[in-house]
Amino acid sequence: xxxxxxxxxxxxxxxxxxxxxxxxxxxxxxxxxxxxxxxxxxxxxxxxxxxxxxxxxxxxxxxxxxxxxxxxxxxxxxxxxxxxxxxxxxxxxxxxxxxxxxxxxxxxxxxxxxxxxxxxxxxxxxxxxxxxxxxxxxxxxxxxxxxxxxxxxxxxxxxxxxxxxxxxxxxxxxxxxxxxxxxxxxxxxxxxxxxxxxxxxxxxxxxxxxxxxxxxxxxxxxxxxxxxxxxxxxxxxxxxxxxxxxxxxxxxxxxxxxxxxxxxxxxxxxxxxxxxxxxxxxxxxxxxxxxxxxxxxxxxxxxxx
Amino acid sequence: xxxxxxxxxxxxxxxxxxxxxxxxxxxxxxxxxxxxxxxxxxxxxxxxxxxxx
Numbered sequence: 222x223x224x225x226x227x228x229x230x231x232x233x234x235x236x237x238x239x240x241x242x243x244x245x246x247x248x249x250x251x252x253x254x255x256x257x258x259x260x261x262x263x264x265x266x267x268x269x270x271x272x273x274x275x276x277x278x279x280x281x282x283x284x285x286x287x288x289x290x291x292x293x294x295x296x297x298x299x300x301x302x303x304x305x306x307x308x309x310x311x312x313x314x315x316x317x318x319x320x321x322x323x324x325x326x327x328x329x330x331x332x333x334x335x336x337x338x339x340x341x342x343x344x345x346x347x348x349x350x351x352x353x354x355x356x357x358x359x360x361x362x363x364x365x366x367x368x369x370x371x372x373x374x375x376x377x378x379x380x381x382x383x384x385x386x387x388x389x390x391x392x393x394x395x396x397x398x399x400x401x402x403x404x405x406x407x408x409x410x411x412x413x414x415x416x417x418x419x420x421x422x423x424x425x426x427x428x429x430x431x432x433x434x435x436x437x438x439x440x441x442x443x444x445x446x447x448x449x450x451x452x453x454x455x456x457x458x459x460x461x462x463x464x465x466x467x468x469x470x471x472x473x474x475x476x477x478x479x480x481x482x483x484x485x486x487x488x489x490x491x492x493x494x495x496x497x498x499x500x501x502x503x504x505x506x507x508x509x510x511x512x513x514x515x516x517x518x519x520x521x522x523x524x525x526x
Numbered sequence: 527x528x529x530x531x532x533x534x535x536x537x538x539x540x541x542x543x544x545x546x547x548x549x550x551x552x553x554x555x556x557x558x559x560x561x562x563x564x565x566x567x568x569x570x571x572x573x574x575x576x577x578x579x
Binding site: 232233234271272334 | 542550551555576
């Protein structure tokens with residue numbers, strides 16, 4: 222460490238980029254794009270690109286605000302200690318201003334280029350993640366992940382509304398699917414990194430309610446996900462391509478969740494079932510939304526008639 | 527470029543690193559600004575085009 226009096230080096234642009242959580246953003250971009258492509262409306266490619274860009278920038282802004290607020294917490298966890306703020310490569314004010322700038326800019330651009338309904342939803346999603354989740358509820362309730370899942374569920378909703386200009390049952394269902402998917406996805410991770418969360422005092426479910434409860438809840442959410450994921454087919458919002466894929470994928474998800482839900486951690490456990498469930502949960506979401514777009518494409522092209 | 531503020535009491539290797547980071551940031555910002563200038567121009571064309579046809 223240089224002495225305090227030394228002039229701090231300017232923060233590298235890569236560190237600003239890291240503030241936006243690029244890996245999370247890839248899932249945001251993908252689900253947002255799928256929502257946009259699956260919607261029964263055509264949108265000019267340039268405007269579609271702009272809409273996805275705004276969703277990504279908004280998510281990046283919210284992520285930067287999350288890192289600004291949680292710098293102290295991140296410093297205490299192995300997984301996050303190397304982030305730009307806890308590692309001391311950036312000052313907090315710069316991170317906050319960067320987050321606010323991205324957030325405001327993305328909402329304004331989406332409003333001007335696409336429409337104010339989609340922009341309003343983007344603003345709500347950013348506030349939901351940065352304020353309601355990060356600042357208010359994450360440090361206060363073990364249901365924090367259930368609530369945080371709402372933030373991650375916005376991209377396909379915003380993508381769909383950007384294309385159609387209205388909120389209908391289908392985009393709300395896409396929202397509900399990600400909402401229901403997040404708890405088993407994240408609790409599987411929390412089960413094998415729980416020592417870290419306990420150290421920094423975040424009330425993750427395994428820490429507060431115990432492992433048995435967490436495993437049971439993972440199973441409940443995985444079971445509920447199956448009928449929910451198939452609902453777009455049952456209400457006639459999609460065709461059989463999506464419907465059958467949703468049933469197969471959700472059955473596999475439940476299959477991965479079962480051993481996690483029914484076992485207990487032994488001494489010296491490698492947590493293999495939990496790691497496999499976490500890994501598959503990411504594959505699940507990518508595949509499910511890819512099938513949603515494939516279904517729409519099949520319908521438009523008339524392949525199944 | 528010549529009147530960029532020079533940090534006081536900085537050893538030459540540190541000063542080189544300081545300048546390198548400044549340059550890196552300036553370039554990144556330049557690319558972002560150019561990108562948005564082009565994007566706004568194209569959005570405008572698309573929006574006007576939609577009203578003409």
